[in-house]
Amino acid sequence: xxILSLYYRYCFSFGDFSILTLCTHCLVIAELxxxxxxxxxxxxxxxxxxxxxxxxxxxxxxxxEHHELYLxxxxxxxxxxxxxxxxxxxxxxxxxxxxxxxxxxxxSKHRESKLTAHSITSRKNICYTLSxxxxxxxAHRLLSKSNTLSLSLESSNVGKVIDMSINxxxxxxxxxxxxxxxxxxxxxxxxxxxxxxxYTTKQRMIIIIDVEDMPIFVIIKYIFFKxxxxxxxLIGQRISTIGFNEHLQAYKIKNCDDLLCIxxxxxxxxxxxxxxxxxxxxxxxVSCNF
Numbered sequence: 001x002x003i004l005s006l007y008y009r010y011c012f013s014f015g016d017f018s019i020l021t022l023c024t025h026c027l028v029i030a031e032l033x034x035x036x037x038x039x040x041x042x043x044x045x046x047x048x049x050x051x052x053x054x055x056x057x058x059x060x061x062x063x064x065e066h067h068e069l070y071l072x073x074x075x076x077x078x079x080x081x082x083x084x085x086x087x088x089x090x091x092x093x094x095x096x097x098x099x100x101x102x103x104x105x106x107x108s109k110h111r112e113s114k115l116t117a118h119s120i121t122s123r124k125n126i127c128y129t130l131s132x133x134x135x136x137x138x139a140h141r142l143l144s145k146s147n148t149l150s151l152s153l154e155s156s157n158v159g160k161v162i163d164m165s166i167n168x169x170x171x172x173x174x175x176x177x178x179x180x181x182x183x184x185x186x187x188x189x190x191x192x193x194x195x196x197x198x199y200t201t202k203q204r205m206i207i208i209i210d211v212e213d214m215p216i217f218v219i220i221k222y223i224f225f226k227x228x229x230x231x232x233x234l235i236g237q238r239i240s241t242i243g244f245n246e247h248l249q250a251y252k253i254k255n256c257d258d259l260l261c262i263x264x265x266x267x268x269x270x271x272x273x274x275x276x277x278x279x280x281x282x283x284x285x286v287s288c289n290f
Contacts, residue, residue: 037062037065037066037069038066039248039249040058040062040249041059041062041063041066041085043249043287044058044059044062045059045088045092045098045099046098046099047099047288048097048099049097049099049100050096050097051092051093051096051097053093055092056089056090056092056093057089059088059089059092060089063085063086063088063089066085067082067085070082112134112137113130113133113134116129116130116133117130157192157193157194158189158191158192158193158225158232159189159190159191159192159200159223160189160190161187161188161189162188162189162190163188164183164188166184169183169184172222172235172259175257175258175259176235176259176260176261177238177258177259177260178260178261181226181233181261183224185226185227186224186225186226186227186233187224187225187227188222188223188224189223189224189225189232190202190223191223192223192232192264194232194264197273199220199223199234199264199273200220200223201220201221201222201223204219204276205219205220205273206218206219206220206239206273206274206276206286207220207236207267207273207274208274208288209236209260209262209266209267214241214243214244214251215241215251215288216238216239216241217238217239217241217251217253217274217286218234218236218237218238218239218260218262219236219237219239219255220234220235220236221234221235221236221237221259222234222235223235231263231264231265232263232264233261233262233263233264234261234262234264235259235260235261236259236260236262237255237256237257237258237259238256238258238259238260239253239254239255239256239286240253240254240255240256241253242254245285248279248285248287249287250277250285250286250287250288251285251286251287251288252283252284252285253276253284253285253286254284274286274287274288275287
């Protein structure tokens, strides 16, 4: 009961941002507590990028059960944040995923003006100065045709080139299931930023490349560019999906030795790295981001 009390205090005492932070640790917490219900609520509200009609009905049911359980366990009145949750299914049915309405990205744009305000010495009409700077920055972006959602990459969005030996390239080529590319004429890089997401080979970064009966996951091992092509490619180690754990709301996985090559242009529309955690029993689970 003490751990459960701390969980609720952590989730609902510091605003919506604390719940978003919780998403990266929810697998570990769910292992300790019976919190599959809360995990599902967090997934639907904060992680899903597309909503189906059945999601609204499921969310409404989960919120009702959650509130009843909260009243039963703590024997106290519901806080205002719990009441706000009751309106989420209706809002999502009208405007779609509420994650698209999150104001944090708009708040972070204030940083541009703050940096400019600290760097200039004029204090006569600082608002006018900041507006001029903003218009110049916007004009430069439009004239340079810079678009963060485009796959056409600038040098600032690509990491350093990695030198690969002939033996390493041959080993990778032999393990590829879809050998459609000659790796001897490509350039390997350490990281690349695509559509606002940074993909790197230095971390255990897991992404979804396909969704059928079970999602197909890969661990990014290599990133490369073909000659005279601005679209990056990745080589990933395929992961076997064993099954779905209802309690953890995550997929149980097992590593394989097979490698797959895929273009970033062929990835899912809403693609971001998945959360992977190894539990106390040694099993590894991946929490999806859709």
